[in-house]
Amino acid sequence: MIYLKDILYKVPIEKTIGVTAVAINNLHFDSRKIELNDVFVAIRGSLSDGHDYIKMAAEKGALAIICESLPELIINGITYVQVADSNKALALMAANYFENPSDSLKLIGVTGTNGKTTISSLLYDLFKAAGYETGLLSTVKIMVGEKEFPATHTTPDPLTINSYLRKMVDAGVEFCFMEVSSHGIHQKRTEGLHFAGGIFTNLSHDHLDYHKDFKEYRDVKKTFFDQLPKSAFALTNADDKNGPVMLQNTNARTYTYALKTYADYKGQILENQFNGLLLKINNNELWVKLIGAFNAYNMLAIYGTADLLGLETIEVLQLMSNLESVAGRFQYVVSEEMNITAIVDYAHTPDALKNVLQTINSIRTGNEELITVVGCGGDRDAAKRPKMGNIAASLSTKVIFTSDNPRSEDPEAIIHQIEAGVPPEHFKRTLSITDRKQAIKTACSMANRNDIILVAGKGHETYQEINGERFEFNDLEIVSEFITALKK
Structure with a gap:
C-alpha cells in the first residue's frame, strides 16, 4: 500500500488542505488517465495548463491534487497540495512512487547537442557484451536487459523514466545509460534521480525555438552537472569551449577527454577510412568500425566512462573494436554494380551536418561527387534553416x-x-524537390560510379510527420532500394 505522505517525501510544499496519510493508487499528470483514488499533478505545459483540468480529475475520482495554484472550488474528501513547481514535484513523487529505483543501479546520463544517442547506445552494447545486465533510455529505443520497448522522447516524462528504471532493477540491471536532453533538464524530468555519472559531448546551435538563447541552452545543460552528487563522476569534452563550463560548480569528480588538448583520456586519429578509424587512446591503439572525428570523440567518452565504471583497459579496448554503428548514425550501404556509397545520418543541426560532411570530404579522393539530400523539421527552431543550407551547399x-x-x-x-x-x-x-522520396530517387539517378550520397536529417526515424499524421518512411530502405537498382 502506498501513502500520499510517502510519495511527497522531499517535495517542497507551500500549503496542504486535507490529510496526506491516505492510501493512493496511481500517479498521473494526464487527467484523462485518472481513476478512483489516483493522484493528479497539474503541470503547466507549452500547449495546455493542467490546472484547467483539476475539476475533471476530481470528477473522475482523484483522491489528491498537486498544483501550483489552488482552485477556487475545494471539494471535501480531496487533499490539495500546493507546490512551487509542479514539474519538480512530479519528478520527486514519481521517484518515490517507484521506490527510487535509480538508487539501486548505476545510472549514467549523457547530455550535449550531438552524440547522446551514439554514446548511450554503444555503452549499453559494450556493457552487455562485457556480461552485465544493462539498461538503456535513448531516442531510438528503451532496453530493459534484452527486452526492447519503443521510445517516444529523448528524455521521457518522470513517470515513464522511473517505471522503466523500476523494471530494470527488478530484472537485475546493474548499469543504465540514459540520454538527457535540455528539454528534460529544464522541465525537471531528471529531478529525484540518482546519477552515478554524467557525460558532456558538445554544444552547438539547437532547440533555440525552446530556449531563449544559446546562453540559456548552455546553462540548462550545466544544471545537470551542478546537481550531480559527490559520489558521481563528471566527464566532459575538453575540446569544446563549453566543456569546462559544465564542471565549474559540480560536486562530482571531474574528468576530461579530448583530441586536441591535454585530457585525462587523450585521443589521436591515426587513420580515417569509410570502414573505420584507427585510434590511439592513452597510448593504446585500437581499430573501431565507426567513422569520422565526431565518432572519435564518442569513442573517447565511451572509453573514459567504461574506465571510470571499473572495467579493465584491455577488455574495454577489445569490446570497443566490436561496436557497430547505431541505427541512423552514419549508416551506409554500397551498391555492388556502381560502387555508389549511400550514407544515412540523423544530422539535423548545423554542427552535426557540418561534422558529417567534413568527415566524408576528409575520406573521399575528390574525384567523386558528394550529393546531399537534406531538409529541416517544421515547428522547430527556424533560425538554423539558412545555416543548414549554407553548410550543405x-x-x-x-x-x-x-x-x-x-x-x-x-x-x-x-x-x-x-x-x-x-x-x-x-x-x-x-x-529543391519537396517530395522526400522523389528527392532521394533523383539523387540516386544523378550519381555516377564511385559517387557518394548523403541523406541527412531523419536517421533512425521510420516515419514522416505531416499535419499531425505519421506516414511510413525509412531513408535507409528507400536509398538502398534506389542505388541497388542502378546499373552500369
Whole structure:
C-alpha cells in the first residue's frame, strides 16, 4: 500500500488542505488517465495548463491534487497540495512512487547537442557484451536487459523514466545509460534521480525555438552537472569551449577527454577510412568500425566512462573494436554494380551536418561527387534553416533540399528558408524537390560510379510527420532500394 505522505517525501510544499496519510493508487499528470483514488499533478505545459483540468480529475475520482495554484472550488474528501513547481514535484513523487529505483543501479546520463544517442547506445552494447545486465533510455529505443520497448522522447516524462528504471532493477540491471536532453533538464524530468555519472559531448546551435538563447541552452545543460552528487563522476569534452563550463560548480569528480588538448583520456586519429578509424587512446591503439572525428570523440567518452565504471583497459579496448554503428548514425550501404556509397545520418543541426560532411570530404579522393539530400523539421527552431543550407551547399558538390518532418508547416516555405542561406556562388549546385522520396530517387539517378550520397536529417526515424499524421518512411530502405537498382 502506498501513502500520499510517502510519495511527497522531499517535495517542497507551500500549503496542504486535507490529510496526506491516505492510501493512493496511481500517479498521473494526464487527467484523462485518472481513476478512483489516483493522484493528479497539474503541470503547466507549452500547449495546455493542467490546472484547467483539476475539476475533471476530481470528477473522475482523484483522491489528491498537486498544483501550483489552488482552485477556487475545494471539494471535501480531496487533499490539495500546493507546490512551487509542479514539474519538480512530479519528478520527486514519481521517484518515490517507484521506490527510487535509480538508487539501486548505476545510472549514467549523457547530455550535449550531438552524440547522446551514439554514446548511450554503444555503452549499453559494450556493457552487455562485457556480461552485465544493462539498461538503456535513448531516442531510438528503451532496453530493459534484452527486452526492447519503443521510445517516444529523448528524455521521457518522470513517470515513464522511473517505471522503466523500476523494471530494470527488478530484472537485475546493474548499469543504465540514459540520454538527457535540455528539454528534460529544464522541465525537471531528471529531478529525484540518482546519477552515478554524467557525460558532456558538445554544444552547438539547437532547440533555440525552446530556449531563449544559446546562453540559456548552455546553462540548462550545466544544471545537470551542478546537481550531480559527490559520489558521481563528471566527464566532459575538453575540446569544446563549453566543456569546462559544465564542471565549474559540480560536486562530482571531474574528468576530461579530448583530441586536441591535454585530457585525462587523450585521443589521436591515426587513420580515417569509410570502414573505420584507427585510434590511439592513452597510448593504446585500437581499430573501431565507426567513422569520422565526431565518432572519435564518442569513442573517447565511451572509453573514459567504461574506465571510470571499473572495467579493465584491455577488455574495454577489445569490446570497443566490436561496436557497430547505431541505427541512423552514419549508416551506409554500397551498391555492388556502381560502387555508389549511400550514407544515412540523423544530422539535423548545423554542427552535426557540418561534422558529417567534413568527415566524408576528409575520406573521399575528390574525384567523386558528394550529393546531399537534406531538409529541416517544421515547428522547430527556424533560425538554423539558412545555416543548414549554407553548410550543405558549401561542403557538397550537389545538394537537393527537400521535406523532413514538416509537421504543421508548409514544406515549401521551410525549403525557401533553407535556400536563403546558400551563398550565391553555390546556387548552381542546388535544386529543391519537396517530395522526400522523389528527392532521394533523383539523387540516386544523378550519381555516377564511385559517387557518394548523403541523406541527412531523419536517421533512425521510420516515419514522416505531416499535419499531425505519421506516414511510413525509412531513408535507409528507400536509398538502398534506389542505388541497388542502378546499373552500369
